[in-house]
Amino acid sequence: MIKGQVKWFDAAKGFGFIVSDEVDGDILLHANVLRNFGRSSIAEGSPIVVDVQVTDRGQQASEIHEIGVPEQPAESADEASGLSVPEVGADVPLQPARVKWFDKAKGFGFANIFDSEADIFLHVEIMRHFGLSDLQPGEAISVRVIEGPRGLMAGEVRSWDQILQEKK
DSSP states (O other): OEEEEEEEEETTTTEEEEEOTTSSSOEEEEHHHHHHTTOSOOOTTOEEEEEEEEETTEEEEEEEEEEOOOOOOSSOHHHHTTOOOOOOOTTSOOEEEEEEEEETTTTEEEEEETTOOOEEEEEHHHHHHTTOOOOOTTOEEEEEEEEETTEEEEEEEEEHHHHHHHHO
16 A cells, blocks of 8 residues: 555546655556545545556556545635635534536536535535545535525535445
């Protein structure tokens, strides 16, 4: 097992790279390996623990054991964009939701809590704070819903599988 951090990942291309002090060179992270862990995206800088296999094309992650939340720099993108990531108490329940749509270029999208038509606003900076960089329509997630400046918004966004793994 190798500990490293995500250098970058592009869900549209289907791959990215991990860097680690434990090995020389970058480690390829393929979208299929990420999907096997229950994720469709991962934020740059996210700490990650993987098994690595060496192929004729270089080092590749073969299995993910753990993904953490990236550390926030002193002046984070959250502050630069004017958005502050809200403190959401554990008393606010994590609720299952489906992504209605998300546009990474615009930096936002919407989800619906199961059995509800109400739109829940998703902001990319809040997603990044919790280790996600992109979401696909229909993807299952868990959110803590709060009242935002313009209505309901996700104050916390987690991948569905991440919640299931934490319960084990």
